[in-house]
Amino acid sequence: MANRITIEVARYHPAHDEKPGFDTYEVPLRKEWVVLDALNYIKDHLDGTLSFRWSCRMGVCGSCGMTVNGVPKLTCATFLSDYAPGPVRVEPLKNFPVLRDLVVDTSDFLVKLGKSKPWIIRKVEKPLDEEYLQTPEELDAYKQYSMCINCMLCYAACPVYGLDPLFSGPAAIALAQRYNLDSRDQGANQRLDILSQHDGIWGCTFVGECTQVCPKNVDPAGAIQQYKLTATTEWLKALVLPRGGT
Amino acid sequence: MNKRSNEPFLWMLFSAGGVISALLLPIHILLFGLAFPLGCLDAPSQEKLIHLIKHPITRLYLFTLCSLPLFHWAHRFRFTLYDGLQIKHLNELINVFCYGGAVVGTALAAYLLWNIR
Amino acid sequence: MIFRSDPACLDTGFSGVYHRRSALMLDISSHDIVLIGGGGAGLRAAIAISETAPNLSVAVVSKVYPMRSHTVAAEGGAAGVHLAEDSLDEHAYDTISGGDWLCDQDAVEAFVKEAPLELMRLEHWGCPWSRDPNGRIAVRPFGGMKKTRTWFAADKTGFHMLHTLFQTSLKYDAVTRYDEYFATRLLVDDGRVQGVVALELTTGKIQAITAKAVILCTGGCGRVFRFTTNAAIKTGDGMALAYRAGAPLKDMEFVQYHPTGLPFTGILITEAARAEGGHLLNKDGYRYLQDYNLGTPEPQPVLRSMELGPRDRLSQAFVHEQEKGRTVEGPYGPVVNLDLRHLGAKTINEKLPFVRELCLKYEHIDPISQMIPVRPVVHYMMGGVHTDLNGATPMKGLYAAGETACVSINGANRLGSNSLPELLVFGARAGSAAAAYAAEQKPPGRHLLAQALDEEARLQDQFLRKTGGREPIADLREEMQKIMENCAGIYRSGDSLSGAAGKLQELQDRFRDIRLDDRGHVFNTELISALELSCMLDVAETIAECAMRRTESRGAHQRTDYPARDDEKFLAHSLTYRGADGRPRVEYAPVTITRWPPAERVYGR
Amino acid sequence: MINPTEYVPKSYHARVSTYWWLTRWVYLKFILREVSSVFVAWFVVVTLLQIRAVTSGPADYGEFQRWLRSPLLLTLNAVSFFFVVFHAVTWFNLSAKAMVVRVGGKRLPGIAIAAPNYAAWAVASGAVAWILLRG
Numbered sequence A: 001m002a003n004r005i006t007i008e009v010a011r012y013h014p015a016h017d018e019k020p021g022f023d024t025y026e027v028p029l030r031k032e033w034v035v036l037d038a039l040n041y042i043k044d045h046l047d048g049t050l051s052f053r054w055s056c057r058m059g060v061c062g063s064c065g066m067t068v069n070g071v072p073k074l075t076c077a078t079f080l081s082d083y084a085p086g087p088v089r090v091e092p093l094k095n096f097p098v099l100r101d102l103v104v105d106t107s108d109f110l111v112k113l114g115k116s117k118p119w120i121i122r123k124v125e126k127p128l129d130e131e132y133l134q135t136p137e138e139l140d141a142y143k144q145y146s147m148c149i150n151c152m153l154c155y156a157a158c159p160v161y162g163l164d165p166l167f168s169g170p171a172a173i174a175l176a177q178r179y180n181l182d183s184r185d186q187g188a189n190q191r192l193d194i195l196s197q198h199d200g201i202w203g204c205t206f207v208g209e210c211t212q213v214c215p216k217n218v219d220p221a222g223a224i225q226q227y228k229l230t231a232t233t234e235w236l237k238a239l240v241l242p243r244g245g246t
Numbered sequence B: 001m002n003k004r005s006n007e008p009f010l011w012m013l014f015s016a017g018g019v020i021s022a023l024l025l026p027i028h029i030l031l032f033g034l035a036f037p038l039g040c041l042d043a044p045s046q047e048k049l050i051h052l053i054k055h056p057i058t059r060l061y062l063f064t065l066c067s068l069p070l071f072h073w074a075h076r077f078r079f080t081l082y083d084g085l086q087i088k089h090l091n092e093l094i095n096v097f098c099y100g101g102a103v104v105g106t107a108l109a110a111y112l113l114w115n116i117r
Numbered sequence C: 001m002i003f004r005s006d007p008a009c010l011d012t013g014f015s016g017v018y019h020r021r022s023a024l025m026l027d028i029s030s031h032d033i034v035l036i037g038g039g040g041a042g043l044r045a046a047i048a049i050s051e052t053a054p055n056l057s058v059a060v061v062s063k064v065y066p067m068r069s070h071t072v073a074a075e076g077g078a079a080g081v082h083l084a085e086d087s088l089d090e091h092a093y094d095t096i097s098g099g100d101w102l103c104d105q106d107a108v109e110a111f112v113k114e115a116p117l118e119l120m121r122l123e124h125w126g127c128p129w130s131r132d133p134n135g136r137i138a139v140r141p142f143g144g145m146k147k148t149r150t151w152f153a154a155d156k157t158g159f160h161m162l163h164t165l166f167q168t169s170l171k172y173d174a175v176t177r178y179d180e181y182f183a184t185r186l187l188v189d190d191g192r193v194q195g196v197v198a199l200e201l202t203t204g205k206i207q208a209i210t211a212k213a214v215i216l217c218t219g220g221c222g223r224v225f226r227f228t229t230n231a232a233i234k235t236g237d238g239m240a241l242a243y244r245a246g247a248p249l250k251d252m253e254f255v256q257y258h259p260t261g262l263p264f265t266g267i268l269i270t271e272a273a274r275a276e277g278g279h280l281l282n283k284d285g286y287r288y289l290q291d292y293n294l295g296t297p298e299p300q301p302v303l304r305s306m307e308l309g310p311r312d313r314l315s316q317a318f319v320h321e322q323e324k325g326r327t328v329e330g331p332y333g334p335v336v337n338l339d340l341r342h343l344g345a346k347t348i349n350e351k352l353p354f355v356r357e358l359c360l361k362y363e364h365i366d367p368i369s370q371m372i373p374v375r376p377v378v379h380y381m382m383g384g385v386h387t388d389l390n391g392a393t394p395m396k397g398l399y400a401a402g403e404t405a406c407v408s409i410n411g412a413n414r415l416g417s418n419s420l421p422e423l424l425v426f427g428a429r430a431g432s433a434a435a436a437y438a439a440e441q442k443p444p445g446r447h448l449l450a451q452a453l454d455e456e457a458r459l460q461d462q463f464l465r466k467t468g469g470r471e472p473i474a475d476l477r478e479e480m481q482k483i484m485e486n487c488a489g490i491y492r493s494g495d496s497l498s499g500a501a502g503k504l505q506e507l508q509d510r511f512r513d514i515r516l517d518d519r520g521h522v523f524n525t526e527l528i529s530a531l532e533l534s535c536m537l538d539v540a541e542t543i544a545e546c547a548m549r550r551t552e553s554r555g556a557h558q559r560t561d562y563p564a565r566d567d568e569k570f571l572a573h574s575l576t577y578r579g580a581d582g583r584p585r586v587e588y589a590p591v592t593i594t595r596w597p598p599a600e601r602v603y604g605r
Numbered sequence D: 001m002i003n004p005t006e007y008v009p010k011s012y013h014a015r016v017s018t019y020w021w022l023t024r025w026v027y028l029k030f031i032l033r034e035v036s037s038v039f040v041a042w043f044v045v046v047t048l049l050q051i052r053a054v055t056s057g058p059a060d061y062g063e064f065q066r067w068l069r070s071p072l073l074l075t076l077n078a079v080s081f082f083f084v085v086f087h088a089v090t091w092f093n094l095s096a097k098a099m100v101v102r103v104g105g106k107r108l109p110g111i112a113i114a115a116p117n118y119a120a121w122a123v124a125s126g127a128v129a130w131i132l133l134r135g
């Protein structure tokens, strides 16, 4: 293995750039280095002005998502050596406004997340010394969707979101589904009212890339299709029982 | 409920059409579109076909085979136009064209199949 | 929750004394309570305020989006008495003996009593706790705990807790979030803390946020050391902010090393791996812990014994093995092996999936068939901003909770899985206490604006408009980390510590000549690194100073020159103040003992 | 006074390229999958014409059959066949991904759901062929 690798990093500073360009750096290529290590090497030793987000370096905080050679990746879980002999191209996540260099504005997701009511909704509460029983099978029903780290790789991969920023997008819907499927929750109807609008689940054309790029196997694509099925069933029910029990 | 859209209905037709197209269209195209015209297999005679068509079950079958896949097309094609060509602003026009097409096709199928003596 | 970018919330509750935009680029907003930190402690406090006093407006200021906070990385679990055969007293005793009797026992009693309730509250909010086949919450054994009492959500407990808290917090409208705002200074007027100055990362704008009370929930400072499980954001900012404002830091000499981190990355292999039955082996395949008074090896895990001993003792055993030449030499220094192979694929996949994922990903090792190389890494700060049982610091209006605070329930050594419930219990307490206090306060004082402008000028002069400068940030940081690891690590001595203190002071001087290449306003992460480094330097100094003064060995603080515990002189909390000369000054305060007089710490028997 | 724009960041929002579906193989595959619907519709049209031809007598049907033998139609139908098979395969695989079937508390793997789909496909095709080809 050669011991250096070339890395092309997208640079953008709103104060003096009309649009992003690239800077090229050469960094050591070490077996245990991830792409994020290379960026930190650049920041510490070559160019202090490079900006990017990171924190945990263990694939769980969700802050280090970037586009590596065209594909959305968590840079702390993407090994540099997989791209040898290079060059590696690192760009900000697609489909989001770029604030600077590799930093994008994902606040849109937080608005959407809040709208899909990702919290337990119940009519009556048990006192605190009582638990809501939940069997491992019931836990298993939503567990997968609760693993989302909000890394936004799925939004970057979804062409529908790129074309139509109003689309709720994969993670927000998967998280709504996470609560819908939780045996302790009774808010499915409230969420359905919101997510079964045009920009909700129906925007998705099942491209499926969201699931492919998800580093935590959340499978948002599956969540959305299942949600469509639920919404359709509810719609049929409402048709049969116009003022019905929903 | 009226806050929710009529998408579920369209989606249902789309899905049903997707299933029908996947299950049945390949063999239809293989036989009628390729094998018979190329002479690889002997084509059934018109007599046999008319005999088949007169059976109510065949008519129902053909009606389904024509109608649902058209709605499948309408739904998919609508989104392909939205996304592939990025012309979502022509939303209404597209909808009329796609679903309208499917409705016309369905009506045509019904008309043809109804009028067999 | 309301977004900061929503203009409607800019002036919430502000009395209108100041102009919204001053002559400079200062922006001012006002709330009843400002929370700094959106981790487990911060979010729990925010919800506590919203629930107990819905009319108060709360600001959550965080330098990263809340769900990125480091609580997200906690793996193993959260302790709270759950089973019938367990009792609050036993949890209290394990905590106190684990902390080598430096814990305040009244705090521990409150803690163990409220921990199960808080954990259950999280259950009600939707936290996906792992369950037993009947649907009841399952508990697992954990290091230093005599009974099985650690609640867990597979091996992503902190992740699930943080996301549950964050998602739940979204439903409260009284909470305004200032996401990606870096707090640089506390505003103090008339002896009362009344707000904070923060830098908005996305714009570079400086924001003064005034309030009647401020709660610090900024987490730990593991990044002061070279080799740590802690995320990049754990730079002790809150501790430094409080210290600079005049509040004392308590028990800073106690730094926890976790015995099992991956070499190079420092990624943590959770204690749950040992709780499920993992063995620690030296280079001869020998379970060496039996040589260090930690019990005799049994095939099954035994509570409070061997691999389930407390973290300080396990990390110390590693150093002794290394001295005896019985560790394995790896590419990143000496390691020992953590062996999970005998647990089988099923247990590993079901109970420790994340451990396997991390090993596969970062070490290219499959724990089902291979041993995991591990070494001790800095993990947790027992010390922090001095608070009472309600999170109140000696400064009026200033509260603290979570890892950044020291109540103290962790004493000289925290038991694994006590920190997550601590966030909840004392986050909630600090929130309610601050709410009660804020309800009685007058609007913010008039001198705050001057201070905010002063802080703004400081940021400009020292960083953004500074010319010249020769010292690269990364170099200073690396030197500091090396000094701390070499001189204030698992074992320390008077000599090593005074050496460290001198070198740190040198670094402080060199920091003034720091070199910054980035003068931009938008997302200037170099500026943030510089601000963080200055916080870390202050915190490092306090650690070295009080470690030097404590001439005994207790818990995580081991002095080669004073190997014994000295209750006569040091059954006391150290309180480090910032002296007039900017140097740390140490005082001592008594430990509260209620029912458990100091005794020897016994494990494995 | 400060220049307010200095602190209100302008951000760069790249417009999605018209040819976005050419930028990655997976996207192209997606578009091809969607385009398959055009061929579905095409063959429905053929079928409608066929029904009309069959019902209006042997002469018309013979004419229709000749039309189908023209090279243009043969090519078109060969392409249609490819696309419709592509549609069938992606459809069956995706529906396996979209469906959650639980047996004994465990989610069935995708293959276990896709397999019956393929079986149904085989049976349906066999039945159609048998009816048309027998005797």
Ligand SMILES: Cc1cc2nc3c(=O)[nH]c(=O)nc-3n(C[C@H](O)[C@H](O)[C@H](O)COP(=O)(O)OP(=O)(O)OC[C@H]3O[C@@H](n4cnc5c(N)ncnc54)[C@H](O)[C@@H]3O)c2cc1C
Pocket (backbone or CB within 6 Å): C036, C037, C038, C039, C040, C041, C042, C061, C062, C063, C064, C065, C066, C069, C070, C071, C072, C073, C074, C075, C076, C077, C078, C079, C157, C158, C181, C182, C183, C184, C217, C218, C219, C220, C229, C230, C231, C233, C234, C237, C238, C268, C379, C380, C401, C402, C403, C404, C416, C417, C418, C419, C420, C421, C423
């Ligand atoms: C790898 C790992 C595993 C662990 N496992 C366990 C376990 O199994 N059980 C257990 O009990 N404990 C465990 N711990 C310990 C526990 O997770 C932490 O002590 C706890 O999460 C700290 O939470 P916190 O809310 O105090 O701080 P954090 O979650 O670290 O949050 C700090 C917050 O403060 C904000 N902040 C900091 N500085 C500033 C600033 N200057 N301006 C604005 N905002 C700022 C940050 O943005 C962040 O939101 C573990 C720790 C680690 C590192």
Ligand code: SF4
Pocket (backbone or CB within 6 Å): A147, A148, A149, A150, A151, A152, A153, A154, A155, A170, A171, A174, A210, A213, A214, A215, A216, A217, A218, A219, A220
């Ligand atoms: S669904 Fe997956 S890709 Fe999308 S935000 Fe969540 S973890 Fe990331």
Ligand code: F3S
Pocket (backbone or CB within 6 Å): A157, A158, A159, A160, A161, A169, A170, A203, A204, A205, A206, A207, A208, A209, A210, A211, A220, A221, A224
């Ligand atoms: S990529 Fe997008 S279109 Fe749907 S399946 Fe995923 S959200």
Ligand code: FES
Pocket (backbone or CB within 6 Å): A054, A055, A056, A057, A058, A059, A060, A061, A062, A063, A064, A065, A074, A075, A076, A077
């Ligand atoms: S740095 Fe946390 S996910 Fe990569």
